[in-house]
Amino acid sequence: SAVISQKPSRDICQRGTSLTIQCQVDSQVTMMFWYRQQPGQSLTLIATANQGSEATYESGFVIDKFPISRPNLTFSTLTVSNMSPEDSSIYLCSGQVNEQFFGPGTRLTVL
């Protein structure tokens, strides 16, 4: 399987600010996704990152809050906008060729 890296690995942010998380895959993948994992919880799909077009968001997630880009087959960004403490979570990028595999996650704490 391909290797996924994410930057930053962790951050502490002030409420009202925005953070952009980068996801890089070391080989081309057909699909890329963004998940959220709240403390002590399971993973919830935020959106599917579509190359060259708008992401497809799951119920409860909107583009204004979580804008996503995917300019090519190996790179995607997720922005967490106008953050509040409730946004404190692990944000995980995944890629899929056959099965989905995950990056190490970005641990976000919002004060």
Next chain:
Amino acid sequence: GQQLNQSPQSMFIQEGEDVSMNCTSSSIFNTWLWYKQDPGEGPVLLIALYKAGELTSNGRLTAQFGITRKDSFLNISASIPSDVGIYFCAGQRRTALIFGKGTTLSVSS
């Protein structure tokens, strides 16, 4: 959103014991996957199951895709300390993965 029912929530076992965990759903899935997540890491794929009734092994791990396509189990034989972590089942329909709530495994030596 829809979630899978994964049990048990946690397990505390002795090294060398066998472990079993399972997931059930009210909906059918085309693929079942089992992941393990260590602290501070992303989930790592352990086993993927593609056909109803399929039984697949990966070393000491064995998983099965239920006949009804609504359930799956994972067995770990002869547990060792490095088996500690959180195990997640995930069902896939088209592209989206739906995760169970996880089973936290603790192994004492």
